[in-house]
Amino acid sequence: MLDILMIEDEPNIAEAVRFILTRDGWAMTLHGDGEGGVEAIRLARPRLVILDLMLPNRSGAEILRDLRADPDTAFAMTPVLMLTARGDAAAGTSQADAVLAKPFANEDLRALVRRMLA
Amino acid sequence: MSGRTQNNVLTGTRIRERRLALSRRQADVARAAGISPAYLNLIEHNRRPVSDDLVMRLSEVLEVPADELLEGHEEVRLAALREAAARLGGADIGAPETALAPDFLARFPGWAAILVAHARRSEALEAQLVSLSDRMRQDPYLLTTLHEILSAVTAIRSTASILADEAAIPAEWLSRFHANLDQDSQRLSVTAQALVAYLDSFEAEDTTATPQEEVEAWMGAGAPPLDRSPDLASDAARAMAGAHLARMEQERRALPDATLVEAAAASHDPLMIAARLGHPPDLVMRRLAALKPAGFEQVGLLVCDSAGALILRRPAPGFPLPRPGDACALWPLYQALAAPQTALSHSVETPEGRRFLTLSYATRQQPEGVQGPVITQAQMLIMPPDPARAAGPVIRIGPACRICPRKTCPARREPSILATA
Numbered sequence: 001m002l003d004i005l006m007i008e009d010e011p012n013i014a015e016a017v018r019f020i021l022t023r024d025g026w027a028m029t030l031h032g033d034g035e036g037g038v039e040a041i042r043l044a045r046p047r048l049v050i051l052d053l054m055l056p057n058r059s060g061a062e063i064l065r066d067l068r069a070d071p072d073t074a075f076a077m078t079p080v081l082m083l084t085a086r087g088d089a090a091a092g093t094s095q096a097d098a099v100l101a102k103p104f105a106n107e108d109l110r111a112l113v114r115r116m117l118a
Numbered sequence: 119m120s121g122r123t124q125n126n127v128l129t130g131t132r133i134r135e136r137r138l139a140l141s142r143r144q145a146d147v148a149r150a151a152g153i154s155p156a157y158l159n160l161i162e163h164n165r166r167p168v169s170d171d172l173v174m175r176l177s178e179v180l181e182v183p184a185d186e187l188l189e190g191h192e193e194v195r196l197a198a199l200r201e202a203a204a205r206l207g208g209a210d211i212g213a214p215e216t217a218l219a220p221d222f223l224a225r226f227p228g229w230a231a232i233l234v235a236h237a238r239r240s241e242a243l244e245a246q247l248v249s250l251s252d253r254m255r256q257d258p259y260l261l262t263t264l265h266e267i268l269s270a271v272t273a274i275r276s277t278a279s280i281l282a283d284e285a286a287i288p289a290e291w292l293s294r295f296h297a298n299l300d301q302d303s304q305r306l307s308v309t310a311q312a313l314v315a316y317l318d319s320f321e322a323e324d325t326t327a328t329p330q331e332e333v334e335a336w337m338g339a340g341a342p343p344l345d346r347s348p349d350l351a352s353d354a355a356r357a358m359a360g361a362h363l364a365r366m367e368q369e370r371r372a373l374p375d376a377t378l379v380e381a382a383a384a385s386h387d388p389l390m391i392a393a394r395l396g397h398p399p400d401l402v403m404r405r406l407a408a409l410k411p412a413g414f415e416q417v418g419l420l421v422c423d424s425a426g427a428l429i430l431r432r433p434a435p436g437f438p439l440p441r442p443g444d445a446c447a448l449w450p451l452y453q454a455l456a457a458p459q460t461a462l463s464h465s466v467e468t469p470e471g472r473r474f475l476t477l478s479y480a481t482r483q484q485p486e487g488v489q490g491p492v493i494t495q496a497q498m499l500i501m502p503p504d505p506a507r508a509a510g511p512v513i514r515i516g517p518a519c520r521i522c523p524r525k526t527c528p529a530r531r532e533p534s535i536l537a538t539a
Contacts, residue, residue: 010269012298016276019291023284035471054265057471085268103272106279 034058
């Protein structure tokens with residue numbers, strides 16, 4: 001089963017995150033666009049979604065809103081870690097399970113992921 | 119009655135102050151004014167009302183312009199002083215002795231004027247601060263550029279930490295991370311320079327909001343009464359807002375709310391609504407943007423003159439509006455200028471992938487007759503996308519060239535400050 005799906009349009013951020021999290025033993029895949037974000041989650045059925053707030057074509061807030069509104073309640077409650085440039089006060093993050101502000105320390109991300117997948 | 123007594127309190131005190139300033143005896147002034155010294159004494163101590171006629175006579179005797187002793191003049195000053203006291207007083211300072219304001223104003227007019235000027239300057243500076251703060255929060259140049267910088271910093275920080283902290287990184291990954299670092303540091307450098315250049319440009323500008331921005335802020339606040347809106351700081355903005363209100367009222371009378379709500383419930387096509395009601399499309403479009411009846415809650419409206427200057431901006435959620443003076447040349451609004459009296463419908467897409475349906479319509483008028491100039495205005499109603507046209511042609515618009523990330527654009531007039539563009 002896939003542990004993590006990361007939806008992030010910045011390839012160098014996604015690459016760094018994938019390196020450290022796969023090194024920790026998590027199975028992880030990437031999706032680089034806001035468009036089709038919910039479908040990517042539905043297809044991958046990850047245990048955790050790392051979702052960037054500022055995405056092209058469809059924002060992370062819109063993806064999260066659609067996910068939470070899905071009639072499949074088990075799917076709708078997929079844990080989401082939101083990456084945001086605007087901190088905890090950013091609009092559209094209230095339905096996320098956790099929020100991590102950019103730029104973040106790798107160790108903070110690792111600890112948060114460990115806690116959310118425990 | 120109390121107002122008159124209060125006004126006379128002011129007048130009496132000022133008469134006394136003026137007489138003392140001239141070093142004249144009470145009896146001499148009273149005689150010259152045709153009243154008894156005892157009566158003048160009562161007036162000066164604010165125990166008797168003063169008629170306008172007597173104020174005029176005393177003003178002649180005391181060699182002072184009559185209006186300086188007149189009640190209205192004082193009342194305005196007193197109101198300004200009380201307003202200043204209310205603005206500058208507070209929990210830290212304590213409440214001023216407002217009951218003594220008339221005496222203070224009469225005895226120390228210079229200090230009172232300084233206090234009022236200080237309060238007004240303080241108010242203007244606060245309004246400017248709010249305006250700048252709003253601009254910083256909403257300015258798409260800043261938001262976009264800061265997002266670029268933050269993304270680059272995030273990538274650099276994570277990558278650098280990996281290189282510093284992780285053991286036994288495979289050579290292939292090492293090479294990739296070094297390349298990423300180089301790429302992101304260059305991107306950071308270019309974007310940071312662009313940001314500094316942009317912020318420098320603020321110094322060359324008047325940092326207060328333009329009258330148009332003030333009017334937009336006023337409209338955004340729900341168009342409160344003009345004399346109670348902190349957004350309308352300049353006379354020009356108040357004049358523009360007043361003219362806007364007058365035109366809105368005129369248009370509301372021409373097309374009442376109830377009529378428009380009923381018509382909008384029957385059709386979501388502004389042209390069909392216009393045809394059904396027998397009104398010109400531009401009136402219907404403006405009224406829809408102002409009233410936002412059911413089905414049109416998310417609409418925005420842009421209006422430009424024939425020079426392309428935007429003269430009214432009612433933003434639609436998600437539609438990229440740059441600072442006043444900037445615009446995307448691909449907005450269908452400008453196509454309408456070339457085809458007056460013809461409604462143009464387009465699907466547009468923002469760089470973020472948001473789609474909107476636009477309806478653009480230009481009008482031509484000759485308000486000074488056939489010999490007068492032709493005044494052309496175009497307006498564009500911005501509406502949510504039409505699902506039936508999802509597969510149709512789309513115009514890929516932007517906010518303004520400077521912050522537009524599109525790499526290729528036939529209408530670009532200056533480079534983007536975004537390194538990714």
